[in-house]
Amino acid sequence: MRTPWYTLALACTMGQIVCWTCLAIFYGLGRSNEETCVEVSCRNANKPVGSGDCGGGCTAGIPFFSYCGYEQPEYYVFGVGLTLVMVLGLPGVESVNRMYLTLSEVGGGMPSETNLCWCVSPLP
DSSP: OOOOTHHHHHHHHHHHHHHHHHHHHHHHTTOOHHHHHHHHHHHHTTOOTTSSSSOTTOOSSSOOGGGGGTSTTHHHHHHHHHHHHHHHHHHHHHHHHHHHHHHHHTTTOOOTTOOOOOOOOOOO
């Protein structure tokens, strides 16, 4: 059974939608990267958030993507969205793995059952 290649494109598109949606919610709720970084650092170090003893390397700017899945409501978009990306992307990744396995078995030639244009420049 051949796995459809479009699942990789669908998973990548879904991943982009999840990423931008989480960032929009993150900034839409007025969160800043630096404040979230300090809060995460303090919680991980088991220190009070306002103590000033944590968050030494925190900077402003675009947050780490994982910060977008740290609090609600983007936590749900992050969790459900990335689960869907994984479920959609796995068949496509498996299809690529099978293609490379087949290529190695036939000695680098392109088998006819794949739908990928293979361009090879012969070595002198």
